[in-house]
Amino acid sequence: MLDTWFSSWLWPFSTLGWPDETEDLKRYYPGSLLVSAWDILFFWVARMIMAGLEFLNEIPFTDVLIHGVLRDEKRRKLSKSLGNSPDPMELFDRYGVDGTRFSLISIAPEGRDIIFSEKKMEIGRNFCNKMWNAARLLLMYVKEGEKFERNIDKNPYLEDKWIIMKFNKTLKKVEENLEKFDYPEVAKSIYHFFWSHYCDFYLESIKDRLKNEKERKNALNISLLIMENFLKLSHPLVPFITEEIWHKLPFEKKEESISISEWPEEFNFNFENEEKEMDFLIDIISLVREIKGIYKIPLKEEINVYIKEEKSERFKKILKNLSYGNIVLKKPDRNFLGYMIDGEEIIIEFPEKIDVEREKERIKDEISELERIIENIDKKLRNPDFLMKAPQKVITETENKKKKFEEKLKALKRYV
Amino acid sequence: MELPKKYNPKEVESKWEKFWIERNLYQAGKDKDKKTFVIMMPPPNVTGMLHMGHVLNNTLQDMYARYKRMKGYDVLWLPGIDHAGIATQNVVEKELKKEGKSRFDLGREKFVERVYKWKEKYEDIIISQLRRLGCSCDWTRYRFTMDEKLSKAVLTAFVKLYEKGSIYKGKYIVNWCPRCETTLSDEEVEREEIEGKLYYIKYKIENEDEFITVATTRPETMLGDTAVAYHPSDQRYKKFKGKYAILPFIGRKLPIIEDEAVDPDFGTGAVKITPSHDPADFEIAKKHSLEFVTIMDTKGIINENGGEFKGLDRFEAREIIVKKLKEMGQLDKIEDYKINIGKCYRCDTIIEPYLSEQWFLKMKEMAKKAYEAGEKGEVKFHPS
Numbered sequence: 091m092l093d094t095w096f097s098s099w100l101w102p103f104s105t106l107g108w109p110d111e112t113e114d115l116k117r118y119y120p121g122s123l124l125v126s127a128w129d130i131l132f133f134w135v136a137r138m139i140m141a142g143l144e145f146l147n148e149i150p151f152t153d154v155l156i157h158g159v160l161r162d163e164k165r166r167k168l169s170k171s172l173g174n175s176p177d178p179m180e181l182f183d184r185y186g187v188d189g190t191r192f193s194l195i196s197i198a199p200e201g202r203d204i205i206f207s208e209k210k211m212e213i214g215r216n217f218c219n220k221m222w223n224a225a226r227l228l229l230m231y232v233k234e235g236e237k238f239e240r241n242i243d244k245n246p247y248l249e250d251k252w253i254i255m256k257f258n259k260t261l262k263k264v265e266e267n268l269e270k271f272d273y274p275e276v277a278k279s280i281y282h283f284f285w286s287h288y289c290d291f292y293l294e295s296i297k298d299r300l301k302n303e304k305e306r307k308n309a310l311n312i313s314l315l316i317m318e319n320f321l322k323l324s325h326p327l328v329p330f331i332t333e334e335i336w337h338k339l340p341f342e343k344k345e346e347s348i349s350i351s352e353w354p355e356e357f358n359f360n361f362e363n364e365e366k367e368m369d370f371l372i373d374i375i376s377l378v379r380e381i382k383g384i385y386k387i388p389l390k391e392e393i394n395v396y397i398k399e400e401k402s403e404r405f406k407k408i409l410k411n412l413s414y415g416n417i418v419l420k421k422p423d424r425n426f427l428g429y430m431i432d433g434e435e436i437i438i439e440f441p442e443k444i445d446v447e448r449e450k451e452r453i454k455d456e457i458s459e460l461e462r463i464i465e466n467i468d469k470k471l472r473n474p475d476f477l478m479k480a481p482q483k484v485i486t487e488t489e490n491k492k493k494k495f496e497e498k499l500k501a502l503k504r505y506v
Numbered sequence: 507m508e509l510p511k512k513y514n515p516k517e518v519e520s521k522w523e524k525f526w527i528e529r530n531l532y533q534a535g536k537d538k539d540k541k542t543f544v545i546m547m548p549p550p551n552v553t554g555m556l557h558m559g560h561v562l563n564n565t566l567q568d569m570y571a572r573y574k575r576m577k578g579y580d581v582l583w584l585p586g587i588d589h590a591g592i593a594t595q596n597v598v599e600k601e602l603k604k605e606g607k608s609r610f611d612l613g614r615e616k617f618v619e620r621v622y623k624w625k626e627k628y629e630d631i632i633i634s635q636l637r638r639l640g641c642s643c644d645w646t647r648y649r650f651t652m653d654e655k656l657s658k659a660v661l662t663a664f665v666k667l668y669e670k671g672s673i674y675k676g677k678y679i680v681n682w683c684p685r686c687e688t689t690l691s692d693e694e695v696e697r698e699e700i701e702g703k704l705y706y707i708k709y710k711i712e713n714e715d716e717f718i719t720v721a722t723t724r725p726e727t728m729l730g731d732t733a734v735a736y737h738p739s740d741q742r743y744k745k746f747k748g749k750y751a752i753l754p755f756i757g758r759k760l761p762i763i764e765d766e767a768v769d770p771d772f773g774t775g776a777v778k779i780t781p782s783h784d785p786a787d788f789e790i791a792k793k794h795s796l797e798f799v800t801i802m803d804t805k806g807i808i809n810e811n812g813g814e815f816k817g818l819d820r821f822e823a824r825e826i827i828v829k830k831l832k833e834m835g836q837l838d839k840i841e842d843y844k845i846n847i848g849k850c851y852r853c854d855t856i857i858e859p860y861l862s863e864q865w866f867l868k869m870k871e872m873a874k875k876a877y878e879a880g881e882k883g884e885v886k887f888h889p890s
Contacts, residue, residue, distance in 0.1 A: 121544030186515030
C-alpha cells in the first residue's frame with residue numbers, strides 16, 4: 091500500500107493527463123496559484139513542489155496563498171468532535187452564501203488563524219441586505235422598459251464627481267490588495283466604499299434629483315453606472331447577489347452573466363477639487379448632525395452655518411438636504427460656536443432658544459460626571475482583588491464599558 | 507421596475523447556481539488566445555462533508571478565479587476529491603461497526619465495494635456543496651485521485667523513481683498503527699506528552715549475585731531486549747563490561763555494552779536495548795551487531811518470542827509483567843514520569859515503533875531542490 095501523499099503530490103499534473111503529453115498539460119502546466127491552510131503546507135504543498143521539479147522540471151505554481159485555520163473564541167480548532175464547528179450549509183441558510191463568504195473574507199486575518207463566531211457572519215448578511223436595498227431604491231425610479239447608456243453626462247453634479255473619484259480609488263485599492271493577497275483589505279475597501287460613500291452620502295445627496303422629473307434620468311444614469319461597476323468589483327466575493335442585481339440594471343448587456351463580463355476600469359476623469367470639496371461638505375454635515383445630538387436640537391431644525399469662502403449652489407443644497415444646515419454670508423455675532431475643519435473656520439449659529447453658554451455649562455457638568463465614572467472604573471480595574479476573583483467575561487465587559495465612556499468623553503470635549 | 511422588498515438569498519442563489527452550471531460558463535480553454543490562470547483545488551477528502559475550513563479555502567479560490575476571469579484570463583480552476591486512503595477506510599469501518607460487522611466479515615471484495623459506495627455518496631454531497639458555495643470551477647475537468655488516469659500517473663511516478671534508484675526496500679523502525687495495521691509517516695503521528703511511569707527493573711548478572719538496574723517507560727518491550735547499555739564515561743557500570751545480564755522470563759543472555767548514545771542522567775544510567783521496538787535502540791543495535799527480536803504481531807499482540815506472554819495485548823502484557831517482576835523481587839521501584847507518545851492521526855491509537863520491511867523513497871535531493879526553488883523566489887508564499 092502506498093502513502094496517501096503518493097497520489098496527491100502529483101495532483102497539479104496528474105489532473106492534466108500526465109504522463110501523456112496532453113494539450114492540457116502543455117497549456118495549463120505550470121499553474122498559477124495554490125490556496126492552502128498552513129497546517130498542510132509540509133504534508134502536501136512541499137511535496138507537490140518536489141514532484142513538479144522531479145517529473146516536469148518546473149514548480150507547479152508561482153504563488154501559494156496561505157490562510158489560517160478556523161478556531162472558536164477559546165482558540166480551539168473547529169472540529170466535529172468538539173461540537174464547535176457549525177455545518178456550513180446551516181450558515182448558508184441563516185446568512186446566505188454570499189453573506190457567509192463576505193464575512194469569512196472580512197474576518198480572516200492574512201495568513202493568521204481566524205477566530206470564528208457566528209455573530210460575525212452578520213457582517214456579510216448586513217452588507218448584502220444593504221446592497222439589495224440600495225439597488226431597490228434606485229430601481230424604483232426606473233420606468234418600465236426604460237434603458238440607459240453607459241456614459242457620464244457632460245455636466246455631472248458635485249456628488250457625481252465625488253463618487254466617481256471614490257470609485258476610482260476603491261478600484262485601485264481592491265486590485266492592489268488582490269494582487270498582494272491581502273484579502274481582508276479587499277473586503278474592507280469594498281464595504282467602506284459602498285456603506286460610507288455610496289449609501290450614506292451619495293444616494294442621500296441625489297434623492298432630490300431622483301424625485302425631480304427633469305433631473306431624474308441624469309441622476310439615475312450615473313448612480314446606476316457606478317452601481318454596475320461596484321457590482322463587478324464585488325462579484326468575486328459575493329457572486330450571487332451581484333449577478334441578480336446586475337441582470338436587473340437597465341443597461342444593454344452583451345454577456346449572459348456578470349461573471350464573464352469585463353472587469354471595470356477607472357473612469358477617465360480627474361475631479362480632485364470636487365472630491366475635496368465634497369469631503370469637506372461631508373465633514374460639515376457630520377459636524378452639524380453631531381452638534382444637534384449633543385446640544386439636543388431636533389434633527390430637522392434649521393441651523394445657520396457660516397463659511398468664509400463662497401460655496402456652490404449644489405454644496406448649499408446638499409448641506410441643507412442632509413443636515414438642515416443653512417449657509418449664511420454674515421458672520422453671526424452672538425450665540426455661536428466656531429470649529430476648524432481642514433484649516434477652514436466653520437461657525438455654527440445656534441437657534442434663539444438655545445443659550446450656548448448655558449449649554450456649555452451643562453456639557454461641562456456632563457464631562458465631569460463622565461470623568462468621575464471613568465475614574466471609578468479605573469480603580470476597579472486596578473484592584474488586584476477584582477482582577478483575581480472576577481470572571482474574565484466581567485473584566486472584559488468592564489474594560490469595554492470604560493472604552494465607551496472614554497469615547498463619549500472625547501466627543502463631548504470637542505464641543506466645548 | 508422593482509426588486510422584491512426583502513432580499514431572499516436562497517431563491518437567488520439556487521437560480522444562479524443552476525444557471526452557471528447549465529451554461530457551462532467556467533469551462534477552460536474556450537479562447538486559446540487568452541493568457542492562462544490556473545488553480546488546482548486542494549481536493550477535499552472523500553471522508554465526509556465539507557467543513558468551515560473548506561468553505562474559507564474555496565471562497566478564496568473562487569474569488570481569484572472570478573477576478574482573473576473578468577480580467578480577461580483563460581481561467582482553469584480544476585476541482586476534484588481525494589481518496590484519502592486509510593482515512594476513508596476508517597470511516598467506512600466505523601460505519602460497519604455500527605452494524606456489528608468488521609471488514610473481515612465482509613471480505614476484501616465486498617469491503618472495497620462498500621468503500622466505493624461511500625465514495626459515491628460523499629462525492630455527490632461534496633460536489634453539490636461546492637456548487638452551492640458558488641465555486642466557478644471547470645466541472646468538465648473534475649478529477650478523483652483514484653481515477654484510472656491518475657492511477658496511471660502514480661504507477662509511472664513509482665517506476666520512474668525506482669529506475670532512478672530513489673526507491674529502495676529495507677527493514678527499519680517505522681511508526682506502526684496496530685489498529686490500522688499500517689505504517690504512518692512522521693507527519694501522520696500526533697505527538698503528545700502524557701503522565702506515565704518510569705519502571706526500574708533489576709536484571710541479574712550471569713553467574714554472579716549482582717544485579718544491574720535499568721529504567722524504562724515501556725516494560726513490556728523487555729521481552730525483545732538483546733542488550734543492556736551504559737555511557738562509556740559512566741564509572742558505575744565499568745565493572746560489568748563484557749559480562750552478561752539475564753533477561754527475566756525469557757532467560758536470554760544480554761551483552762552489557764557501552765554506547766555514547768546512552769544518557770547517563772536518565773534513570774539509573776543503564777538502559778535496556780530493544781532493537782525491534784525503539785528507533786534509538788535500532789541504531790545502537792546496528793552499530794554493535796546485536797540480535798533483533800520482534801515480540802509483537804501487526805496488531806500489537808505479543809507473539810511467540812514473548813514466551814509465556816504470547817497472545818496478550820501490549821498493554822495487558824505491561825501490567826502482568828510488572829506484577830510478576832514485583833513478585834520476583836526484580837522490580838526496584840516505579841516513579842511518575844512524563845512521557846512522549848505518538849498517536850495515529852486517523853484513529854488515535856498509540857503508535858508502536860516497529861521493525862518492518864518497507865519501501866522507502868529518498869527525499870533528500872528532492873527536498874533540497876524544492877527548498878532552493880523557494881529561496882530563489884521561484885515560488886512565492888503569501889504571507890511569506
